Amino acid sequence: MTVTGTLALSVFTAVLGSLEFGYNIGVINAPQKIIEEDYNATWVHRYGQPIPTGTLTSLWSLSVAIFSIGGMLSSFCVGFISEWLGRRKAMLINNLFAFIGGSLMGLSKLCRSFEMMILGRFIIGAYCGLASGLTPMYVGEIAPTSLRGALGTLHQLAIVTGILIAQILGLESLLGSEDLWPVLLGLTVVPTVLQMSLLPFCPESPRFLYIIRCQEHHAKSGLRRLTGRQEVGDMLAEMKEEKRRMDMERKVSIAELFRSPLYRQPVVISIMLQLSQQLSGINAIFYYSTSIFMKAGVQSPVYATIGAGVVNCAFTVVSLFLVERMGRRTLHMLGLAGMCICAVIMTMALALLDSVPWMSYISMLSIFGFVAFFEVGPGPIPWFFVDLCGPYVFLIFAALLLFFLIFTFFRVPETRGKTFDQISANFHQRSAGGMMDMDMDMDMDKPSTELDYLGEESIN
Structure with a gap:
């Protein structure tokens, strides 16, 4: 199956939303101290005294956490909005949230308003919640069956690339300075404007047009543009059969999804795979990485952390080429197994770090290995896990990874090459x-x- 220009343009345009999602995940961390100082300056300007420590902590925590709240609330609307407006139009209108949110954050310092910063983070979070559902939905529906896995991986690649770009631009020598941090946050409008400019040239999802809207003529036109073929009867026949089966299925409630044996297995598998991503410990790895790099004698540990981000991106590209050759299930198990081994090695290295100094280098290698296997298998789902177990937290992750590996082996079917x-x-x-x-x-x-x-x- 050849990749046409229209297909490439459509996928690239869609994953700009994923790039922006990743950027807004990573952008807030580097300039934390500088933004807190600005919050204090605003407070002094208003009230003539320094901001209380507890109030500053609360404002900063709200600035970070409200992003997730916005994303959580908007994610509940993905199904409704995508069927009401269509995939393409929904992405187009969603960009308004990103433009408004980015503008509020970028202007917050000029207007001396941390309220604008917090509101901007909430709105950009709402954008990311919708984008995280709309982007893979659109890409999965326009991608040919033989390329769906590889093109679907681009969603993850764009997220980790966005995180890496934010880490690099957040360096104090670039945009993470006292004067330029508003530019760092406001840059999120750039991919927004680009996506809004390109989306009108992308076709709507043919699967949506035929199955949801019953517009066979428009669906056929979209298939011709995406495939470059005039004869698309075989693809249309697949969608007709899928529509026929869907029309035969009765609507079910959330409770029935878990009660009915017909739906229970795919629902449980979906939940378990998501848990295997979120409980893998990848963010704990990044949490520990800075202190590990410092103990290893790295002069600027922030650059070593960026190096881990580079590994993150590089192995997402590796996964892009492997997913259709090895299959999703196989890669997922390979990633979980590799992460489990790295977590055990890291535990031993961290426990022996004080008595055996060269173990810090083993820890570094384990970090890079853990990140690499994560991108080969489970994929990046940002989530922060703070545990009081110190280095032994990775034994918890190792046990969880082993459990998810066994579950994937016995319960998850392969989907490579299937409609x-x-x-x-x-x-x-x-x-x-x-x-x-x-x-x-x-x-x-x-x-x-x-x-x-x-x-x-x-x-x-």
């Missing part, structure tokens, strides 16, 4: 097989003809 409909049918088959086995266990005394009938009904 959305085939993936869904595979789950239905597994659920039906489980129900059939349950019926057979309960009814072993029934005649074989009746058992055959029950099995056939379960599968159908």
Whole structure:
């Protein structure tokens, strides 16, 4: 399958939202002390006295945490907004949040208003919550089945690239200075303007147009633009079959998703895979990295941390090339296994650091290895985990990673080269097989003809 110019443009334009998501995750950390000093200056200007320590801590904590609150609230609206406006138009309108949020943050110092900073962080968080759902949805729907895994990885690559760009620009010698930190925060409007300029040239998702809007003519036109082929009947036939199956499915409630054997397995797998990302300990690695690099004698540990960010990006690119060759399940297990081993080695190295100084270098290698395996497998989901166990926190992560590795091996099916409909049918088959086995266990005394009938009904 060749990558057409329209497909490349559409994917690039979409993942600009992921780049902005990553940038806003990483941008707030480097200039923390300088921004706190500015909050104090604003307080002195208003009230004629320094800001109380507790108030400063509360304001800074709110500035950081409100980003996640905005993202959490907006993420609940992804499904509704994407079906109401369409994938492309939803991304286009979502950029208004980024433009407003970036402008508020960039002008907060000039206006002497930490309220503008906090409100800007909330609005940019709302943008990122929508973008984190809309971007992979759009890319997954326009990507050919044979390239869906590789192109889907670009969402993660853009996030870690955004984080790395924020780390680099946040250096005090660049934009992380007392005068330029508003520019650092306001730069988030640049990818916003670029995405708004390019989206009108990108086609709407053909899958959305056909399955949701029932616009076959427009869906066919979009497929022709994305594939460069005039004959797209085979792809349209896949969507027709998927629509037929979806029309046959009745609407279910959230509670039924967990009660029904038909839906329980994919839901549980989705939750477990997300937990394997969020509980992997990657942010604890970055939390410990600065002190480890300092003990190793690195003069500027911030550059070593940026080096870890480079490894982050590099191995996301490696994953991009491996995902369609090795499969998602295999790479996920490889990443979890590698991270588990690195976590154990890191625990030993950190525990022996005071008595065996050269163990700091083993710790450094373990950090880079952990980050590399993370990007090969689970992928970056930013989350900060603070634990009182010191270096032994990584034993917790090692145990969790081992558990997720075993779960992936036994319960997660491979999806490489399969359409959305085939993936869904595979789950239905597994659920039906489980129900059939349950019926057979309960009814072993029934005649074989009746058992055959029950099995056939379960599968159908």
